[in-house]
Amino acid sequence: MFYLSNYVRSKGDPKVVSSGPSSLTSADRLARNLGWFSIALGSLELFAPHRVTRTLGMEGREGLIRAYGVRELLAGVMSLSVDKKAGMWSRVAGDGLDMATLASELRFSNRRAGNVLVAMIMVGGITALDYIAAQDVGKQHDPKRGRKRDYSSRSGFPKGLQAVKGAALPQPASAGIGQREPAPF
């Protein structure tokens, strides 16, 4: 495998030979992939709304598609950030909006109704993935996981607080920084 830093390192530095298990969980990876999907779809909707409206028989609603594109991009950025949970839930909410919009276009007068139906099935599948990712990311990064412990006996003062309070004389930093004698080695 190619590791860039192996080529910029100096001779004595360790080089990666093989990779082990990652801190990224499967839910993190799914959220990340869905984030990139959001960015791709959002870019398409923002910059080529006509392609979308033509495919779905929604001509004249390009402004709406552009707005959805912005929404997708925001959700994508959030999903790729460390706040994945917020990103995933915003995607789930967006999926609901997409589904409602598509449902309103599923009528006999729409000559692209078949495409709309296919799009609805796809959005349904994506919604399921978004929901699973949102749930799993939330569970895996939940601060409530693990034991709750009390550290009220950990003073760090083996001799007790009263014995050490003020034990160190104040050392004015203003008199020291930049002027102090070199520390002995």
Next chain:
Amino acid sequence: MKALVWHGKEDIRCDTVTDPEIEHERDAIIKVTSCAICGSDLHLFHNYIPAMMPGDIMGHETMGEVVEVGSGVNGKLKKGDRIVVPFTIICGECEQCRRGNFSVCETTNRNKKIAEKVFGHTTAGLFGYTHLTGGYPGGQAEYLRVPFADKTHIKVPDSLSDEQALFLSDILPTGWQAAVQCDIEPDDTVAVWGCGPVGQMAIRSAILLGAKQVIAIDRLPERLSMAEAAGAITINFEKESVVGRLNELTDSKGPEKCIDAVGFESHVSVAQPDSVLDRAKQMFMMENDRPHALREAIYVCRPGGIISIPGVYGGFSDKIPMGMLMNKGLTIRTGQTHVNRWTDDLLQRIEDGQIDPSFVITHTMPLERGPEMYRVFRDKQDSCVKVVLKP
């Protein structure tokens, strides 16, 4: 050997890497016996600090046994010596080192040219950090090459355990420097934002330095309980107003000395609207930092007071109330820690039993579980405050 390697945002892996080699006559190689995950490692984990590269070995809190020594170490170290490795690499000879300003050593950053472009001037080389500070492989590994090893070390007596000595590498001197920079006087109130490992050390340092009262601010009960154990008064900012309570505890005058041990990843909450705005801007790369704690400290600090910042800041912070800072005549002191300036004194205090830094350790795990422990520490699961890894 095994090492924890950065592969991208939130992607740390326990990889097999080649063993380090002596590269320069002043190098030494140590066999790592203990290393720890630092709060600032989380900034790298989140990829907020620029110039990390896939393949970088993490870790800057490390100790171990010397197994190989370069010819230029000149008897300062020998095989078998037990040392703590300070996170700042120092030459001990440049003008800044001679002044004791070790974290801005002019020699050890091997990417000096980049640092000069970004920071204006170079700063010291750091282990397991960004390539702006030299990109030196870190100590979350089985072995570590220590450059300038004749100066970059703290010898540890056999009477101390790894757990007692390890934090001389960073968090203990960092908390200590934060408190010393406050010029604490006996009638001072010192408020500490953030009860993570550095905050805990700053609280204890302020007590050793004789502050009248120390107030600890956080939201996690387990961290507040640890602060309380050292004699601090605690404020849970999710349950009460920080400004209101601090004023109540200081006759509405505010604390004379404030320590920001939070840094640039302040907690995001709708109760702190500025943090939400910062987070949004951070997401779109319009701002690097979320400096809510610093803004609050500037607001509440007593006029003429001192704000000490051991918390890490990454780049650009918006909406820092400079007018407030200037008109109140506040002094700000900050900087990466000049580790070796403080370690002789702190080592003595540990040996004398004044302080035992091992109180902060909540999880001890084998190195292989490092990637998982990064997650646990970041998500504050299992009441995690400090993780020590054993290679």
